Amino acid sequence: MVIKKKNWLIAFLLLIIFISLSTYRYYVVNSAYKKYEVEIIPKKSGDSFKILNLEHTLGKPKKLETTDDMENKVTEYHIPIHFKNTTDKTIQLHPEFYKMIREDRIIQTLEFIDDNTNKRKLEFQPGEEVATTVKFSYIEVKGKEDEENKPAYLNIISSNGEKVQKVEILMYE
Known part of the structure; x- marks a missing residue:
């Protein structure tokens, strides 16, 4: 049961990291078009x-x-x-x-x-x-x-x- 919780926690942390990196990349790419x-x-x-x-x-x-x-x-x-x-x-x-x-x-x-x-x-x-x-x-x-x-x-x-x-x-x- 502990291993299952650990896997869920790792998956959740990876999801948070993925969302954070995607958001950061979105703002870096689109910053040039802020005044568009x-x-x-x-x-x-x-x-x-x-x-x-x-x-x-x-x-x-x-x-x-x-x-x-x-x-x-x-x-x-x-x-x-x-x-x-x-x-x-x-x-x-x-x-x-x-x-x-x-x-x-x-x-x-x-x-x-x-x-x-x-x-x-x-x-x-x-x-x-x-x-x-x-x-x-x-x-x-x-x-x-x-x-x-x-x-x-x-x-x-x-x-x-x-x-x-x-x-x-x-x-x-």
Whole structure:
């Protein structure tokens, strides 16, 4: 009987040590994010704002409905964005920070097309201004027809390590 109590006591002490070490590790890992905050900045089409070191001006979006090769209904959003690099450095464009969200579906953009050259834009030289069009495509899912009438948002996300800025633009209601 004494051995059984001893085993329970050892198991309990090991559990306390495990919980203590796990708690300590949690605080060590997450201490860098103590001041972490998300700032949501609502904007609308036509607004100008600066994020990711680029001045953005959004044009009026176009919504096109087409069908693909497999006869699936596809909704495309074409969003004109005028970029201006107001810094004295070359700025790389990071399309992964631009996401289109409709209901619970998130589409990440892959490219911005320069309206003048019809080529993909990857960087901006100091003082450069470029008109681009970004395209997002949704394949409409059978059984979720009501989803195509849900609002669509363009989210642009920027972070400096402690603070995340999320510009949220309502594209379609």
